[in-house]
Amino acid sequence: MEFISSLWYAIPEVLRTVIVILLQIVAVVIPLILTVAYTTYAERKVIGFMQGRMGPNRVGPRGLLQPFADTVKLLLKEVIIPTKSDRYLFLLAPILALAPAFSAWVVIPFSENMVLADINAGLLFILALSSLGVYGIIIAGWASNSKYSMLSAMRIGAQMVSYEIAMGFALGGVLIASNSLNLNDIVHAQSGSIFSWFAWPLFGLFIVYFISGVAETNRAPFDVAEGESEIVAGFHVEYSGIAFALFFLAEYANMIMISALTSIMFLGGWLSPFQGLDFLINIPVIGLFFGNGIHWLALKIAFFLLLYLWFRATFPRYRYDQIMRLGWKVLIPVTFVWIFFEIIAVALGWQPWL
Amino acid sequence: MFEQILFYWFTAVLLLAAIGVVVVRNPVYSALSLILAFFTMTALWLLMEAEFLAIALILVYVGAVMVLFLFIIMMLDLKIVEREGFIRYLPIGLGVAGMVALEMIMVLQRSNFDSERYLAAESPADFNNAEALGELLYTHYLYPFEIAAVVLLVAVIAAILLTLRKRVATDQPAKTQDIEQQVRVKREDRVRLVKMKSE
Numbered sequence: 388m389e390f391i392s393s394l395w396y397a398i399p400e401v402l403r404t405v406i407v408i409l410l411q412i413v414a415v416v417i418p419l420i421l422t423v424a425y426t427t428y429a430e431r432k433v434i435g436f437m438q439g440r441m442g443p444n445r446v447g448p449r450g451l452l453q454p455f456a457d458t459v460k461l462l463l464k465e466v467i468i469p470t471k472s473d474r475y476l477f478l479l480a481p482i483l484a485l486a487p488a489f490s491a492w493v494v495i496p497f498s499e500n501m502v503l504a505d506i507n508a509g510l511l512f513i514l515a516l517s518s519l520g521v522y523g524i525i526i527a528g529w530a531s532n533s534k535y536s537m538l539s540a541m542r543i544g545a546q547m548v549s550y551e552i553a554m555g556f557a558l559g560g561v562l563i564a565s566n567s568l569n570l571n572d573i574v575h576a577q578s579g580s581i582f583s584w585f586a587w588p589l590f591g592l593f594i595v596y597f598i599s600g601v602a603e604t605n606r607a608p609f610d611v612a613e614g615e616s617e618i619v620a621g622f623h624v625e626y627s628g629i630a631f632a633l634f635f636l637a638e639y640a641n642m643i644m645i646s647a648l649t650s651i652m653f654l655g656g657w658l659s660p661f662q663g664l665d666f667l668i669n670i671p672v673i674g675l676f677f678g679n680g681i682h683w684l685a686l687k688i689a690f691f692l693l694l695y696l697w698f699r700a701t702f703p704r705y706r707y708d709q710i711m712r713l714g715w716k717v718l719i720p721v722t723f724v725w726i727f728f729e730i731i732a733v734a735l736g737w738q739p740w741l
Numbered sequence: 742m743f744e745q746i747l748f749y750w751f752t753a754v755l756l757l758a759a760i761g762v763v764v765v766r767n768p769v770y771s772a773l774s775l776i777l778a779f780f781t782m783t784a785l786w787l788l789m790e791a792e793f794l795a796i797a798l799i800l801v802y803v804g805a806v807m808v809l810f811l812f813i814i815m816m817l818d819l820k821i822v823e824r825e826g827f828i829r830y831l832p833i834g835l836g837v838a839g840m841v842a843l844e845m846i847m848v849l850q851r852s853n854f855d856s857e858r859y860l861a862a863e864s865p866a867d868f869n870n871a872e873a874l875g876e877l878l879y880t881h882y883l884y885p886f887e888i889a890a891v892v893l894l895v896a897v898i899a900a901i902l903l904t905l906r907k908r909v910a911t912d913q914p915a916k917t918q919d920i921e922q923q924v925r926v927k928r929e930d931r932v933r934l935v936k937m938k939s940e
Contacts (some may be wrong), residue, residue: 401743476769507869511796518804522776525808529769529815537815544812548805570872712920 411503415492423639424454430696437700464628468530472625476530481626483632484523488640495647496571498657498681509570510558513648516556517603520641521547521696524605524612524622527634531625539621542707543605543612544708549714550602552693556722557596560589560729561652572585574656580663586653588732593653597691600645602714606695608702609710646691650684657684748788755781768814776807793871 414692428443428450435442443450468477494509496502506512523543528540562568564585565576577584586593602609613621623634650656661668661677668674675683705713758781761774778801786795878886 401746404743473769476773507793508792508796508871511793511800511871515796515799515804518800518808521804521808522811525811525815526773540815541812544808548808551804708918709920 412493415503416465416489417419419489419492419640420636422643425640426643426692427457427635428454429692430699433693433696435701437697458632461632462629466628466630467625469625471532473530473532476526477625478521478630480527480530481630481637482523483526484637485633485640486522487516487519487523487646488637491644494570495644496574496651496656497684499679502571505569505571508568508599510562510568510573513570514551514555514558517641517644518547518551520532520603520637523634523637527626528622531622533623533625535618535620536622538618539612539614539624543622546605546612546710546714547603547607549711550599550718553595553714553718553722554599554603556719556726557589557592557599560592560651560722560726561585563726563729563733564589570651570656574658577655578658578662581655581660583679584653584655584658589653589725589729593649595722595725596653597645597649597694599718600649600712601695601698602710604641604645606638606642607699608705610704611710613706614704640697642692646688646695647684648701649691650687655683655685656687657681659683708710744788748785751781751784751788755785766909768817769811771809772807772814776803776811779807791870793874 395403400604431453432442432450443453446452446456466476491513493503494506494512496505524543524547525540528536528538528543531537561573565573567573567576603610611617613623618624625633626634657679659668659679660683661678664677664681668678670677755778758774758778762771762778765771765774779798783795783798783803786792868896
């Protein structure tokens with residue numbers, strides 16, 4: 388032990404900082420990747436259940452090893468680079484899609500003190516990073532040099548830029564209610580009981596935020612970008628093997644991200660819904676479950692992910708002009724009106740949630 | 742020490758990216774270099790503890806403006822243009838560059854931009870950039886801020902009005918889909934059941 392610690396302090400300080408930061412990143416990214424893997428499994432199982440099928444059930448007990456089989460398959464497949472494509476951008480695009488999806492996780496508070504970077508402008512940071520995600524897709528669409536990819540890139544670009552506005556306004560409402568841009572402070576502002584969660588006073592914004600979140604991640608029913616019946620598979624038609632897998636990884640990481648953000652900003656993040664009911668929390672052992680903690684955040688994220696899958700199994704795909712109409716003419720006005728009344732309530736000092 | 746390494750790294754990348762914007766032949770590449778330049782610029786601002794401005798730069802320029810830029814460049818029929826007329830445009834280019842350099846020197850020499858004036862502002866650890874900026878914007882600079890907002894609103898309305906076109910031939914509004922009407926359609930409007938004998 389002594390030897391290790393002396394070895395540790397023998398490393399120059401700059402390197403030590405770098406090593407600690409790298410280890411922290413690994414500690415967040417590896418569980419995230421595992422969650423993504425099992426989200427794909429859950430997706431196939433849940434949709435299978437909804438459609439009266441079995442879902443994957445061959446690899447491992449109940450098909451539980453299916454995600455690993457998929458990963459190995461994708462890793463071993465050849466990455467085909469189309470001759471007429473723009474080589475460098477073609478290979479850069481998946482990375483550009485993945486990097487913002489992963490890096491946004493640094494500001495997510497998993498529990499009371501479990502956050503990598505507790506920065507003041509956490510909310511803005513997340514908005515900024517989620518607006519960067521569109522580059523990977525646009526560049527992929529262009530670099531593939533395929534008409535289908537290009538059309539999809541156009542669709543997705545317009546869709547993401549439009550829904551970002553509604554999303555930003557919904558976040559503005561949270562900002563007004565919590566008086567802070569720091570995600571941990573936002574969670575703290577909702578403490579008290581289940582009725583202090585922002586989902587109640589900001590119900591409209593909550594719905595708008597989640598709908599725009601679904602649109603931002605290009606999931607059904609907003610998945611015109613990969614509308615199979617029209618443009619084959621959208622921006623990733625030309626991608627194969629691990630390059631394709633990276634897009635998939637980014638999409639699912641973004642889904643989990645949106646679920647996490649919705650839970651943090653509207654459903655109290657790691658706060659327990661039984662908060663304030665001390666007789667439950669004071670029970671030994673079981674009380675740990677009823678108390679605040681990371682497991683509540685995980686449960687809330689799981690709930691929103693289930694909603695994602697449920698939407699996919701339920702709703703038919705929107706037409707492109709309907710998507711635009713919903714974003715600009717329905718969601719944005721709703722946020723305007725809601726924020727307007729929220730501002731009045733705050734100005735009058737009428738804040739039932741504080 | 743660590744910060745210095747970061748500073749030099751980001752500055753080097755920023756300069757290379759900025760040069761790339763003008764030098765690279767493919768317009769898409771030069772737009773991407775511009776994005777890289779913006780991005781490294783925000784990193785520099787973050788090092789200077791101006792986190793709100795930095796993130797706003799990413800949000801507005803990288804997240805929205807450059808996306809539209811890239812969009813338009815990609816939609817154009819791109820031909821990688823061979824550089825021509827370098828000598829012909831050289832005098833004008835040099836003139837503009839000289840002018841910009843001169844203006845920058847003049848501005849920086851004014852006492853307002855004296856770097857020492859700003860060095861003194863050592864902020865405490867819990868200083869909240871966004872809060873300070875908001876307070877200034879909504880108290881001291883309230884009127885300029887509101888006027889800017891109104892100007893932007895007018896611009897938005899003007900931009901929308903420009904897209905409302907009439908068809909020249911018939912002088913009727915352009916064909917659009919009325920989605921409310923489409924959604925309200927009932928079965929009876931579209932389906933007609935016909936009773937007939939089998940043939």
